[in-house]
Amino acid sequence: MTPRLEERVHQLVHAHRPHLEQLVRAAVDRELQALVDAELASRNGNGAAPSAATKICTECGNRLPVDRFDRNRNQCRACRTRRYARAPRTRTSKTTVNGDGPRTG
Numbered sequence: 879m880t881p882r883l884e885e886r887v888h889q890l891v892h893a894h895r896p897h898l899e900q901l902v903r904a905a906v907d908r909e910l911q912a913l914v915d916a917e918l919a920s921r922n923g924n925g926a927a928p929s930a931a932t933k934i935c936t937e938c939g940n941r942l943p944v945d946r947f948d949r950n951r952n953q954c955r956a957c958r959t960r961r962y963a964r965a966p967r968t969r970t971s972k973t974t975v976n977g978d979g980p981r982t983g
């Protein structure tokens with residue numbers, strides 16, 4: 879080990895200290911951010927978007943924010959609306975035909 883080299887390194891480090899500190903801080907920040915992300919993803923179960931609360935619609939299978947659902951429903955509003963729009967006529971043909979024709983609109 880040459881003492882001169884050590885001294886030179888010391889000088890260089892000293893000269894660039896502010897910059898080095900910045901680099902270290904940035905690196906630590908990145909590392910922490912990655913750790914937080916990984917932790918959130920693992921807690922979330924399936925590593926999907928860890929952002930806002932979401933639910934998977936049982937009808938269309940899309941993952942949507944919970945505000946797209948009515949409370950305690952597992953189908954999104956779009957699907958429910960679509961369903962109600964065509965439900966009355968696609969039931970079993972047991973329903974008695976009482977002459978009250980279906981109205982569109």
Ligand SMILES: [Zn+2]
Pocket residue numbers: 935936937938939940953954955956957958
């Ligand atoms: Zn849906």
